[in-house]
Amino acid sequence: MIKKILKTALVLLSLIVIAILGLYFIPPGQEEIKYNYVTEKPTFNLDSKVGWYKTTDGLYYQVTWGAKTGLQLNYFDSLRVNLKSFRLSPLSEDNFDTNGDTNTIEAIFEWSASSSKYFLEFNGKKTRFEAIKQDSLYYNQREVNYYNGDIKLSGLLLQPYTKKNIAVIFIHGSGLSDRDNFWYMYQADYLARHGITVLLPDKRGCGKSFGEWHTASFNDFAEDAISAIQFLERDSYISYYKIGVLGLSQGGWISHLVAHKSERVDFIIDIVSSATTPNEQIKHEIKNDIVNSGVPGFLAEPLALVFTKRAKSKREIWWEKNGEFDPVLLMQKSKTSTLKILAENDEMENVPVKQSEEAIKKLLETNKDIPLTLKLYQDSGHALFSAETKWIRSDYLEFVVDWILNL
Numbered sequence: 001m002i003k004k005i006l007k008t009a010l011v012l013l014s015l016i017v018i019a020i021l022g023l024y025f026i027p028p029g030q031e032e033i034k035y036n037y038v039t040e041k042p043t044f045n046l047d048s049k050v051g052w053y054k055t056t057d058g059l060y061y062q063v064t065w066g067a068k069t070g071l072q073l074n075y076f077d078s079l080r081v082n083l084k085s086f087r088l089s090p091l092s093e094d095n096f097d098t099n100g101d102t103n104t105i106e107a108i109f110e111w112s113a114s115s116s117k118y119f120l121e122f123n124g125k126k127t128r129f130e131a132i133k134q135d136s137l138y139y140n141q142r143e144v145n146y147y148n149g150d151i152k153l154s155g156l157l158l159q160p161y162t163k164k165n166i167a168v169i170f171i172h173g174s175g176l177s178d179r180d181n182f183w184y185m186y187q188a189d190y191l192a193r194h195g196i197t198v199l200l201p202d203k204r205g206c207g208k209s210f211g212e213w214h215t216a217s218f219n220d221f222a223e224d225a226i227s228a229i230q231f232l233e234r235d236s237y238i239s240y241y242k243i244g245v246l247g248l249s250q251g252g253w254i255s256h257l258v259a260h261k262s263e264r265v266d267f268i269i270d271i272v273s274s275a276t277t278p279n280e281q282i283k284h285e286i287k288n289d290i291v292n293s294g295v296p297g298f299l300a301e302p303l304a305l306v307f308t309k310r311a312k313s314k315r316e317i318w319w320e321k322n323g324e325f326d327p328v329l330l331m332q333k334s335k336t337s338t339l340k341i342l343a344e345n346d347e348m349e350n351v352p353v354k355q356s357e358e359a360i361k362k363l364l365e366t367n368k369d370i371p372l373t374l375k376l377y378q379d380s381g382h383a384l385f386s387a388e389t390k391w392i393r394s395d396y397l398e399f400v401v402d403w404i405l406n407l
Helices: 002-025 182-193 218-234 250-261 278-292 297-313 316-322 327-331 344-348 353-366 394-405
Strands: 051-055 060-065 071-075 084-090 095-097 107-112 117-123 128-134 139-148 151-160 166-171 197-201 242-248 267-271 337-343 372-377
Touching: 051 117, 060 117, 060 139, 071 182, 139 218, 151 182, 151 218, 166 182, 166 218, 166 250, 166 394, 182 197, 182 394, 197 218, 218 242, 218 250, 218 316, 242 250, 250 267, 250 327, 250 337, 267 394, 278 297, 278 316, 297 316, 327 353, 337 344, 337 353, 337 394, 344 353, 353 372, 372 394
Parallel strands: 166 197, 166 242, 242 267, 267 337, 337 372
Antiparallel strands: 051 060, 051 128, 060 071, 071 084, 084 095, 095 107, 107 117, 117 128, 139 151, 151 197
């Protein structure tokens, strides 16, 4: 009986090994990315609708240009349950749909000649209000275009009315990402409300920006950010005495490369980005995914090797260009003021936090003149959420603003 059980177990183990070897050596198909570039000019002129609107109960809503066509309506709050973000797809100059049902008009802009203001009436499943457009509230919004070579890039420029003459350019993380991503927009809004100009771009190949993100190198993304810096320098609206870059997740790697390539970068903010190479980081992330799915620990390591190889094989060009990028090599040469932020619980998610923290501390021990501030937030993961609010923690945002303003 025991021999039979052992024989069965051996057969099952052999099948598992064969399956794992098959997954390792048989490459998956290459990932196909379809790009839907915005090439048509908008049918309606929506510029006059962009701005801030105050409701009868004293709440303020932002209306801004969307990453595709139409507008975006946002409501910002520290509690996740109160947040609102809707795409306003134009049905006419003043009528907009929010849910794809073109038979239903859900947002109406009405111009009042007597008060010279737009009134916004918004009708949704849980929300119905009337709001009056406000003048000179928080910051001015501009949709801007600039070029990296022949690649047209687009984004939002948020310029505070209480100017500090400091500008920050956001650098997106991995995958699809544009200005409509509320996690980015929320942080951009916070900085702009505190007097810091923000350029929130659509990542190349996303929103209204052209190019391809899935074949691009970190150098390509860095050049995109440098093109944004050059745009700000040419912009006649304001002269900035400090310009910095804020890289989120994958964008944190790129932020160091931008500063290395451009003397115009006055500061770097690297948010929840690994201090390892992308090759090391992806293995850590996939191993966490395997462990978190309930697979026994002793199997996690070999399975991580298999699935890391398969994940990278789907986009070979990108990994060939970027896999061995080492941010520490740029940090140790840097003379640019740098803020690096990590999140403790990210160790169980995306980033090898302990390894990254050790690498930075070792770097600072051997290079004491590097102007680098390391900040670790406990009880938060990759998105830097608060356990109480279920949204981006306010102490993190306050720290970033204070750090920038006190440079």
